[in-house]
Amino acid sequence: MSNQPLLRINNLQAGVEGRAILKGINLDINAGEVHAIMGPNGSGKSTLASVIAGREGYEILGGEILFKGEDILEMEADERAHLGLFLAFQYPVEIPGVNTTYFLKAAINETRKARGEKELDAVEFLKFIKTKAKLLDLPEDFLKRSLNVGFSGGEKKRNEIFQMAALEPIMAVLDETDSGLDIDALKVVANGVNQLRSPETSQLVITHYQRLLDYIVPDVVHVLHDGRIIKTGPKELALELEDKGYDWVIQEAAQPA
Amino acid sequence: MSSATETIEGFVKSEYKYGFITDIEAESAPPGLNEDIVRFISAKKNEPDFMLEWRLKAFRYWQKLTSPNWPKVDYPPVDFQDIVYYSAPKKNTDGPKSLDEVDPKLLETYEKLGIPLHERARLAGVAVDAVFDSVSVGTTYQETLAEKGIIFCPMSEAVQKHPELVQKYLGSVVPYTDNFYAALNSAVFSDGSFVFIPKGVRCPMELSTYFRINAAKSGQFERTLIVAEDSSYVSYLEGCTAPMRDENQLHAAVVELVAMDDAEIKYSTVQNWYPGDENGKGGIYNFVTKRGLCKGRKSKISWTQVETGSAITWKYPSCVLQGEDSVGEFYSVALTNNRQQADTGTKMVHVGKNTRSTIVSKGISAGKGQNSYRGLVQVRKSAENARNFSQCDSLLIGDQCGAHTFPYIEVKNTTSSVEHEATTSKIGEDQIFYCNQRGISTQDAVNMIVNGFCKEVFRELPMEFAVEAQKLLGVSLEGSVG
Numbered sequence: 001m002s003n004q005p006l007l008r009i010n011n012l013q014a015g016v017e018g019r020a021i022l023k024g025i026n027l028d029i030n031a032g033e034v035h036a037i038m039g040p041n042g043s044g045k046s047t048l049a050s051v052i053a054g055r056e057g058y059e060i061l062g063g064e065i066l067f068k069g070e071d072i073l074e075m076e077a078d079e080r081a082h083l084g085l086f087l088a089f090q091y092p093v094e095i096p097g098v099n100t101t102y103f104l105k106a107a108i109n110e111t112r113k114a115r116g117e118k119e120l121d122a123v124e125f126l127k128f129i130k131t132k133a134k135l136l137d138l139p140e141d142f143l144k145r146s147l148n149v150g151f152s153g154g155e156k157k158r159n160e161i162f163q164m165a166a167l168e169p170i171m172a173v174l175d176e177t178d179s180g181l182d183i184d185a186l187k188v189v190a191n192g193v194n195q196l197r198s199p200e201t202s203q204l205v206i207t208h209y210q211r212l213l214d215y216i217v218p219d220v221v222h223v224l225h226d227g228r229i230i231k232t233g234p235k236e237l238a239l240e241l242e243d244k245g246y247d248w249v250i251q252e253a254a255q256p257a
Numbered sequence: 258m259s260s261a262t263e264t265i266e267g268f269v270k271s272e273y274k275y276g277f278i279t280d281i282e283a284e285s286a287p288p289g290l291n292e293d294i295v296r297f298i299s300a301k302k303n304e305p306d307f308m309l310e311w312r313l314k315a316f317r318y319w320q321k322l323t324s325p326n327w328p329k330v331d332y333p334p335v336d337f338q339d340i341v342y343y344s345a346p347k348k349n350t351d352g353p354k355s356l357d358e359v360d361p362k363l364l365e366t367y368e369k370l371g372i373p374l375h376e377r378a379r380l381a382g383v384a385v386d387a388v389f390d391s392v393s394v395g396t397t398y399q400e401t402l403a404e405k406g407i408i409f410c411p412m413s414e415a416v417q418k419h420p421e422l423v424q425k426y427l428g429s430v431v432p433y434t435d436n437f438y439a440a441l442n443s444a445v446f447s448d449g450s451f452v453f454i455p456k457g458v459r460c461p462m463e464l465s466t467y468f469r470i471n472a473a474k475s476g477q478f479e480r481t482l483i484v485a486e487d488s489s490y491v492s493y494l495e496g497c498t499a500p501m502r503d504e505n506q507l508h509a510a511v512v513e514l515v516a517m518d519d520a521e522i523k524y525s526t527v528q529n530w531y532p533g534d535e536n537g538k539g540g541i542y543n544f545v546t547k548r549g550l551c552k553g554r555k556s557k558i559s560w561t562q563v564e565t566g567s568a569i570t571w572k573y574p575s576c577v578l579q580g581e582d583s584v585g586e587f588y589s590v591a592l593t594n595n596r597q598q599a600d601t602g603t604k605m606v607h608v609g610k611n612t613r614s615t616i617v618s619k620g621i622s623a624g625k626g627q628n629s630y631r632g633l634v635q636v637r638k639s640a641e642n643a644r645n646f647s648q649c650d651s652l653l654i655g656d657q658c659g660a661h662t663f664p665y666i667e668v669k670n671t672t673s674s675v676e677h678e679a680t681t682s683k684i685g686e687d688q689i690f691y692c693n694q695r696g697i698s699t700q701d702a703v704n705m706i707v708n709g710f711c712k713e714v715f716r717e718l719p720m721e722f723a724v725e726a727q728k729l730l731g732v733s734l735e736g737s738v739g
Contacts, residue, residue, distance in 0.1 A: 053694050056686070077693035087694050093687045097709020106705065107695035114696065146709070163695065 004069055006031045006202050007052075007171055012063035014051050020061060021047045023227035029171070032199040036213055036238060037206045039224035040246050045206045046090060048224070049175040052204075053087040054080050067171065082114035084170030088160040088177050095147040100159070103147050104129060104166055111167060132165040136192045154185035161192040172196070173204045178212035190215030210242035223249050286343040292316060295444055298343045302413050305420055315433035315443030322437045328600035329629045329661055330569050332542065335507055342445045342478075369732045401461070407491075408453040409464055412480050415451030422453055426484050430513035430550045430577070438509040439546045446480035446511070454489035454520075463719050465494040479510040485520035487553065492523040494722060508567075510545045518553030518580065525718050527726055529566035529733075535624075537596030540568025547574035548604075551583035551612075559586040560603070561717045563726045565733040568597060573631065575604035578612035578640075585614040588714040590726070592733055593626025593658070602632035602649075602663075607640035607673070616647040619711050621730075622658035623737035629661040634675055636668040643673035651681045652710050654703065654737050704731040 005028040012025040021044045029035050039045055051058050052065060054077035064071050072080050095103070108128075109119040120128060129143065136158050148156050157177055164172055174193065178186055193203065193216050205216055213221075213235065221237040222229045225246065230253035231237070241249070286294050295316050299309040324335065356364065402409050408419060416423050433443035454460055485491055495512075508530065514522045524547075533540025543566075549558035560574035570593075576585025587603040605614035620628040628651065636643045651660035666675055684706050692702035708715070708727050715723045 055690050077690060078696050078698050081694055081696035089691065089694075093685065093691045095688050095691070095706060095709065097712050098705050099709075103692075103695070103705070106697055106701065107692075110696040110698070110701070167695065 005029055005066075006033075006068065007204070008066040009052075010064045010066070012048075012051070012065060013061040014047065014058050015061055016047075016058055018059075021058075021227050022051065024063070025227070025229060027222065027229065029202050029204060031170075031202055032197075033219045034197065034203045034205060034216065035220045035222065036216075036218035036235075037204065037222045037224050037229075038208065038210070038238065038241060041208070042226075043224040044227045045208075045224055046175060049087060049090075049173050049204075049206055052173055053077055053085065078110070079114075081167075081169075082111050086164050086167055086169035086172045088157075088164060088172065088174040090175040090177075090179060092148050092156045092160055094149045094151075096149050098147045100145055100147050101126075101129070101143045104163065107163070108166060129166060132162060135165055135195060136162045137188055138162060153180040154182065157181055157185065157189055158192070161189050165192060165196060168196075170200065171202050171204070173206065174216075175206050176208060177205070178207055178209060186212065187215060210238045213238045225250055225253065285341055288341050289338045290316075290340070290342055290445065294342050298445055298447075301343060302416070304413075304416050307420065307424055308416050311428070311433075312444050315440050316445075318433055319437070319440035319444055322440060324437050328571055328631070329627065329663075330571060330598040330600050332569055332598075335542070337441075340507060343447070369728065405458050405461070406455040407458060407460055408451065410451055412446070412449040412451050412482065415482075419451070419453070422484065423451070423482070426482055426513070426515055427480075428513075430515060430548045431511050431546050436546060438544045439511055442478045442480060442509050442511045442546070446478045449480040449510070449512075450483070450493075451481070452483040452491060452493065454483075454485045454491045456486040457488045458486075459489065460491040463492045463494050466496065477508055479508075479512075481510070481512040482515075483513070483522055483524070484515045485517060485522050485556075487517045488519040489517075490521045490523075492719060493525070494719060495524070495526045496528045506540075506542055508541055508543050508545070510547075512545070512547040512574075514547075514549035514558055516549065516551050516553060516556035516558050516580075516583075519555045520553060521557040521559075522549065523559045523719075524549070524561070524574075525722055526560075526562040526564070527718075527722055527729065528562065528564045528570070529729060531568075532566045532595065532597050533568040535595045537568065540597070541566065542569045543567035543571065544569075545572035545574075547572060549574070549576045549585065551576055551578045551580050551585060551609075553580045553583070554609075555582045555584075556580045557584040557586075559588070559717065561586075561588040561714065563590045563711075563714070563718070563722075563729065564599065564601065565590075565592045565729055567599075570597075570599040570601050573602050573604050573633075575606065575633075576614065577606045577608060578614065578643075579608045580612075581609045582611045583609060584612070586717075587614075587616045587618070588717040589617070590619045590621070590711045590714045590730070591628055591630075592621045592730065593623070593628045594733055594737055595624040595626065597624075598627045600629045600631055602630045604633040604635070605645060606633075607636045607643035607645070607670075609639070610641040611643075612640060613644045614646075616645070616649070617713050618647075618649040619714055620649070620651045620660055621654065621707060621710070621734075622651065622660045623654040623734060625657045627659045627661070629663060631663040631665075633665040633667070634677075635665075636670050636673045636675065638669045640670050641672050643670060643675075645673075645675045647675075647677045649677075649679045650710070651679075652707065653681070653683045654707075654734070700731075700735065703734060703737065707734060 007029040009025050009027040012022050014022040037045060060073055065073055067083060105125050112119050218235050221233055221235060223231040231249050286297050295312050299312055431439050433440045516522050530541035530543055551558055558576050564570050578585050585605050591599045591601050593599050603616055618630050620630055622628040630649045634645045649662055653660055662679055664677055668675060689699055689702050707730055715726055718726060
């Protein structure tokens with residue numbers, strides 16, 4: 001059992017409206033590892049994140065995704081979340097009228113319920129959440145606002161990582177968490193993510209730019225192009241890409257083996 | 258309902274003092290409406306002459322009218338001669354003998370709404386035994402009110418015990434000439450609440466229809482009158498979240514409120530009459546005339562409603578702002594699901610100087626529901642410095658429902674300020690997915706978003722009602738998504 005990867009993606013093919021976007025993804029992530037996926041626009045990065053999380057609207061054309069050994073492709077998004085899967089959205093949506101605190105308490109307790117754990121009451125919850133808020137340097141009034149309404153880009157991203165800290169997932173997929181962030185916000189977010197690293201949990205960091213990976217140092221880097229992973233390497237690969245761009249990798253992959 | 262529950266728990270222990278007030282063993286009237294039936298109703302209620310005269314005048318006026326058909330609702334024409342206008346009070350042996358005999362779906366709903374176990378029996382019509390004797394419970398409640406000089410009793414009792422007050426105020430806000438259904442109601446009204454708060458008295462508890470003594474199973478043509486004298490205050494709750502069935506399909510109630518100088522009346526309604534099945538069969542027609550007269554200076558009347566039931570809801574709780582510096586408010590959540598229809602809104606009529614009105618209307622449409630907001634803001638020539646703010650928001654769930662808005666703004670005084678805002682939105686898939694990804698089911702997500710949408714209105718409800726209203730919305734929206 002301990003040899004089994006936490007997340008195993010086998011030959012995953014998925015598309016939208018008859019058009020294939022993921023054309024055979026193979027990926028193993030073991031517990032305790034941080035993997036980065038980089039790639040040019042249109043390579044399928046966000047589609048991969050959405051399909052792992054269970055967003056509707058995508059056709060699964062083949063393959064499987066095993067999370068903790070279970071095939072999750074047939075599961076609803078909320079079921080996958082209960083198993084411990086978390087997606088930090090690239091564009092977190094606003095939900096007017098829904099208080100951030102209330103939303104979080106509902107989310108935390110739903111997962112606890114699903115896991116057979118005791119739900120947190122209001123007092124326990126507030127205590128719990130305040131420690132997490134400190135982690136991400138979030139102001140007190142933040143919890144009183146409607147979910148993401150009136151939040152700056154940076155605040156929205158910090159809110160994503162704050163939720164990650166609160167929900168304590170086993171596997172977190174971070175979809176371009178760095179997009180739209182200045183260096184200070186980036187550091188805060190990265191620090192939050194790093195605090196959550198542990199031997200039992202894993203992270204899949206999807207990013208366009210190498211910069212984030214200076215702060216969230218990956219164990220493995222993959223390059224995604226046209227729906228396939230065309231190269232895998234250690235963290236230095238990210239620096240090479242920063243230096244040379246994606247073309248050389250694409251050309252290298254196009255050459256017959 | 259929760260403070261009602263506490264009160265019951267408290268009184269269950271006290272000694273049973275009063276026998277049931279047995280009504281005359283009357284048979285029901287035959288279907289149909291004519292002067293004889295009106296006299297029959299009045300006689301059964303032992304009404305004084307002035308009441309019978311009033312009913313007859315109303316009936317004769319009604320006969321000259323035709324039913325209006327301007328609202329945006331579709332229904333087969335009502336045959337007024339096919340309705341029973343007086344039914345015998347239900348005998349205790351008529352209903353189910355125990356909860357085991359009650360429709361399990363109904364019990365499931367009570368469970369979802371969080372209705373306490375012993376209340377479920379009463380609501381389902383199970384024969385009430387001495388433990389829940391609403392007479393003794395209600396009576397003790399009454400004593401607290403009587404100490405303050407507050408009158409709270411059924412209309413039928415008020416007509417006999419306080420005829421001078423009834424004569425003075427009945428029809429003063431909604432005369433029988435007002436409209437077709439007001440005329441009908443005035444002729445055949447069954448029962449309702451009469452509330453009188455004397456000068457300077459602040460009613461110490463929320464008055465609820467639950468505590469009306471000897472409330473016969475009326476609701477068909479309810480007539481309610483609330484009078485708040487100078488510097489008084491009352492908060493009145495009408496209805497309950499439990500789904501209410503009634504063999505009578507047409508409900509045409511009239512509610513009149515009168516507020517004197519510095520007085521405030523807060524009237525809250527949670528309505529969940531049987532809405533009909535998914536195909537629109539059956540269901541109550543809820544055609545109501547509600548109006549408040551802010552008669553005195555600095556008087557205030559607030560209407561708060563959560564309408565989730567009925568096949569058709571047709572009502573415009575309104576305020577006439579006559580007194581200088583008077584304030585009128587209307588907060589509403591109206592939900593239409595499956596094949597329900599609603600044409601509801603308010604009328605704020607500014608007459609006096611420096612009057613203010615606020616309208617917040619939240620319409621939620623789901624299934625094939627059709628929801629219309631119809632509002633009138635009228636600023637008369639005399640209304641110096643009138644202020645109005647209106648906000649009507651519509652939320653659409655799914656793509657087969659409809660939301661319509663008919664705002665009427667008539668301003669005849671240039672010192673006034675009238676603001677109107679409106680939004681229409683859908684619950685976005687992105688929002689649902691975001692919630693799903695955080696472990697929240699789609700149904701819970703919809704409930705959360707809808708409650709967020711209705712927050713401003715729920716804030717105005719007395720707390721226990723607010724909690725129930727949230728649950729009620731959740732239950733009413735079940736199955737509307739996915």
